[in-house]
Amino acid sequence: MPGANQSSFASLHDVELCSYSAAGERRAFGELVRRHGSSVRHLLRRMGAQAALADDVAQDAFLAAFERIAEFRGEGTFAGWVKKIAARLYLRRLQREKRLSALAAEEGAADEAHTDGDADHRIDLDEAMKGLSAAERLCVSMCYGAGLSHGEAADALNLPLGTVKSHVKRGLEKLRARLAPGAEAKTGDAVLEGRRGNG
Numbered sequence: 490m491p492g493a494n495q496s497s498f499a500s501l502h503d504v505e506l507c508s509y510s511a512a513g514e515r516r517a518f519g520e521l522v523r524r525h526g527s528s529v530r531h532l533l534r535r536m537g538a539q540a541a542l543a544d545d546v547a548q549d550a551f552l553a554a555f556e557r558i559a560e561f562r563g564e565g566t567f568a569g570w571v572k573k574i575a576a577r578l579y580l581r582r583l584q585r586e587k588r589l590s591a592l593a594a595e596e597g598a599a600d601e602a603h604t605d606g607d608a609d610h611r612i613d614l615d616e617a618m619k620g621l622s623a624a625e626r627l628c629v630s631m632c633y634g635a636g637l638s639h640g641e642a643a644d645a646l647n648l649p650l651g652t653v654k655s656h657v658k659r660g661l662e663k664l665r666a667r668l669a670p671g672a673e674a675k676t677g678d679a680v681l682e683g684r685r686g687n688g
Contacts, residue, residue: 503567511559518558522551525568529575535618536579536630546582550575569636576635577645580627584647617667625660628653 498506498520509517529550533543554561554571561570618626631642632653643653 504563507558507561507563507567510555518551518555521554521567521571525571526551528568529572532572532630532634533575533579535615535626535634536576537623537626538579542579542582546575546579549578553578572635573637573641576631576637580645583627614664614668617664620667621660621663622656625656625663628656629660629664632657 498509498517501509501517501520503521503524506517506521510521526547529547530543533546534540538546550571553574561567618629621629627646628642631637631645632639637645639653639657640650642657643650646653
């Protein structure tokens with residue numbers, strides 16, 4: 490797109506922007522970062538990353554996506570693809586810090602620290618996620634935030650499939666209880682399904 494300005498990229502679909510990016514057009518990739526950067530950082534925050542770490546991992550994820558842009562075929566969404574990259578990078582960082590081995594101990598502490606909120610007020614999902622154990626938060630975020638299947642999350646976390654399914658099940662039960670206290674589980678399901686990523 491010779492002579493194109495940034496506003497001309499704003500009207501293009503993500504797949505078109507990926508094609509231009511693969512051809513070396515950095516402004517096209519800049520538009521992809523502008524569109525999806527905040528949602529990638531938000532996913533990382535839900536997974537437990539502090540703001541500065543979420544920014545760092547998101548930047549690394551977009552750099553990896555730029556370097557591998559030719560691999561993106563448009564079969565899923567670009568947002569889903571880059572979120573999977575970000576989730577895997579964050580998990581690798583956690584593994585390097587040896588935090589995954591401490592998840593079981595944190596789970597017990599989170600269960601003891603759980604307190605019931607005011608039943609008259611709906612709790613924000615981000616706040617409700619803080620009430621989950623680290624393992625539950627990671628598994629729910631990967632399956633419902635990044636849109637990974639249980640199997641993909643198990644591979645990324647290097648955990649047995651049954652363990653991931655258990656963490657997701659317990660995490661969803663806790664979220665339903667916190668998001669819709671006194672309401673039927675169906676209400677919680679609707680909220681969570683609205684948040685689930687594709688894939």
